[in-house]
Amino acid sequence: MSKIIWLRILFLLCVIALFSGCVEDNKEEGLVIAGSTTVQPIVVKAVEVYGKNNPDLRIGVQGGGSGTGIRMVGKGSVDIGASSRELSTEEHLKNPGLVTHSIAIDCLIITLHPTNPIEDLSTQQITDIFAGKITNFKEVGGPDRRIVLVIREDGSGTRSTFENMVMNNTEVSDTALQKPANGAIRFTIAGNENTIGYLGIGYIDDTVKAISINGIPPSKENIRKGEYLLSRELYLVTDGEPTGETKKFIEFILSDEGQILVEEEGFISMR
């Protein structure tokens, strides 16, 4: 008979589980943010801190990439879109009401394995390397190593930023390893001395080596001044001027406190 009791308990558990979700108020989240994975660390960090001061506010953070973020905010599915690039003309035309808010400066930094002695590459050399015209580091004054390119995946905002700035309509070589995230790029570069890739500044650490472009090193000064080739701004996008919770949240990120978080995540603040 004990088996029947077991069965009843099981059944009961199922029913409880089924309704536990529904019993709680199923109001949607107060604030939903979606989009660029590059911007995500800043947003998550901001939510972490902001949420402590506003325990009643429910904030949802989703990835999806810059394009999805912009599209979703345009459709009204989310309150804030996160983007690592400016709106394209097409996107502007589709949703003229979209407003962008610069919240931080990011920079793609050309990165090598720490044992690679190369310190500097010219824009042309970088273009040729990523186009697959230069296939060995000795052609650019480095050691005799076959070059392995490490790039972001198709569709990535980071990738299109890089290609717009450096590749001027040359296609990136199809032998490049594609990674879905900055961290994966860093991991690959750190583990293989043949690699070259680009990383957001927030991801540079001592497992990889950042190099200068055209003689300009990737210092904070150079980046903020826009002299290092690959600097860009990161945006939050809203449909129309923000109001209510949306406005408060963006103001928080732009505040001194928020900008400290930006720096903590390795990006460069707007100030």
Place this chain on the structure above:
Amino acid sequence: MDKENKIEVRNLNLWYGDKQALKNNSIKIRKNHVTAIIGPSGCGKSTFIRCLNRMNDLVEGVKITGEVSINNKNIYDKDVDVVSLRRRVGMVFQKPNPFPMTIFDNVAYGPRIHGIKDKKKLQEIVEKSLKDTTLWNEVSDRLDKSALDLSGGQMQRLCIARTIAVKPDVLLFDEPCSALDPVATGKIEDLIQELKKEYTIVIVTHNMQQAARVSDYTGYFLLGELIEFGKTKQLFENPKEKSTEDYITGRFG
């Protein structure tokens, strides 16, 4: 030792775990004769015959003492290679068990595993073995067909052909006809008569008429013990033991 004796069993005991299945049996099996082993179900007759080619080694938890000499060599000695022993002592089972392959491959199985690769030689062996088992005329046109499509009697004769293809000394039959109809049984019995010219044959059967028909010597087993052993004719017509008489007259079993 008598030259005519092919197999000599001395004081053979066998246990399955704690259960003793064979009790101190001794028997002498003569060359080029058919020896039948009869007895009621569970009397140990199958277990006994399986001792003669050490098939019982495959069963877990079996313990055997005593001696089984074939050609004056104890097959339970440490230096005996079981594989070559079984090649010399072939066995045909109760249920026809051709392998799920072609008729040709079934017969050629033994020669192949013993190292014959030459195609022509294999063909010769297969043909001779099938002829010896009177199967050749029935299957010569479909050697490349699956053996599983044969009738039960054909399958059993195929198994015999498979066994003699490796030219053993001794053939063991473990109730070879119990799954067959009377016609097929008759064919197998004729075959056994034919085969004894070349082989020493031991056949286990629960069918007394069969034992009387095919064998020269008969042993009667009861509860793991060899009760009586002698010339078939004598054992059936004039049994020495009461229990043998009871059995062959059908009073039990």
Place this chain on the structure above:
Amino acid sequence: MGKRLNLENTIRGILLLFSTAALVILAIIVVFLFKEGLMLFQHTSVTDFLFGHKWIPAENIYGAFPFIVSTILVTLGALLISVPLGISCAVFLVEISPRWARELVRPAIELLAGIPSIIYGVFALIIVVDVLRVPFNLATGETILAASIILAIMILPIIISISQDSIDSVPRIYREGSYAMGATDWQTISKVVVPSARRGIIAGVILGCGRAIGETMAVVLVIGNVEKLPLSLLDSGETLTSAILLEMGEAVIGSLHYNALFCLGIIPFLIVLVLSMLSSRLITKRVSRFE
């Protein structure tokens, strides 16, 4: 009385509904997969999609041929490793393993089947990729071979368990027949047991094959994700599934790119469906044949 029958009929109705759930779900999946995927073909022809060598979403060029070839190579590589190993292990468990070894190996296989694919992936990314690079003198260890190795490990449990069932059900009399001819254990295994069990073993291999084609997480981490047509196991590549995982995160919803990724999903979906039906047919036939 009428009340009871009513209740019984209601319950019967509900249960009937439940029993068709698998079928209904399968249908919904087909509908949504094709609804999103087939939109691609308003822009790209099926031939261009299947045999095109270039995959450039930024320019709306969608040729999946390199992905298809990678998927085939990865799967073949995985089978090359796991089939001999898996069958051997199944044979070991049924035919020669002592009890204690069986009780060690069986749970190990179950556990191997239970480890999440993401953990296999992380393990392969850190260990296998590195181990491969030096001996083969590769520029990068992120190759089809690396993916094949980790996939081989992942599909071993399937191949072993199904082969094992099949070998186990080979009738004892076949083995006895072979032993009685003076065959050694190995001759019996290799010439009688395994050939008799081949249907089930093939079914297991087919299922394993399906799993290898569909596996994503472990593959995406180690295969390199290179859109070039791979020519050997030592090239990097990108499988159908890894392309989906890699790009779906940033593909703009409702775009052609998004549709193309659904199309990539349709291919392994259809292949695996066919393979699964094939293997279940093999398994049922085997059963009916032995009985």
Place this chain on the structure above:
Amino acid sequence: MIHPNTSDKIAKIWLWLSALSIILVLLSILGYVFIMGAGSLSVSFILDMPTNNWREGGILPAIIGSLLVVIIALSFATPIGVGAAIYLTEFTKEGRLTKTVRIAADSLNAIPSIVFGLFGLAFFVFYLKDYTGGPSLLSAGLTLGFMILPTIIRTSDVAMRTVSFSEKMESYGLGATKLQTIKNIVLPEAFPGIITGIILGMGRAIGETAPIIFMVSLNPVIPKTIFGSGNTLTTQLYYLAMEGISMDVAFGTALTLITIILILNYSARKMNNYFSRNLRR
């Protein structure tokens, strides 16, 4: 030619090695995860909130996310799966329907997990957005529920078909109705099999990443409703490893995951042994 006995020995060595290699592979994977993860695994790791963008602190939100997702998946798949099995074994004869359902279940079982991911995205996240809340824990749970349904159908089906015919007949003979027989004889007898199926499904739901990867977020808060987004141990592990956030936390998560799977595996075994012993009595 090599003597058969020699090749027999060589072959046996190979067979032993093949089994040994399986053990070694398992041990190296488990050992590796254990060595890398043991340092960060602790009670507070499991029960604390993450801080500093997942780099420090615990993984409580992911654990709760996994739990919720699995509960949703099971509460969908268990009643339907067991119900389907009851219908197949008790209410209908072997025939076209049973065959079709079994083939459908097997096909469903074989579908690549990433295809479930695509499907979940199109169906639950977009098509049923108004009911599921878009990329929510509910969407993830239901996707996984779809995925483990065949496991539960098939194991329950097998378990119920092994219930002895004579006991069923006895029950009918005593005048029991069909429902009473199912309730009093079939379900209790098949219970260990059903439970094993549920635990198997649970293990699969907990371990899957690809089907739900497009529906989760890295939000470091405890999910308050199943209509909101959250993440699970597997998806978190993927992000931690991919974004290179913290390998320590990543391996701590991996070890937590493996421990849960080990416990489930073990309890499935024990449960089965326990019940089958009790049943035989």
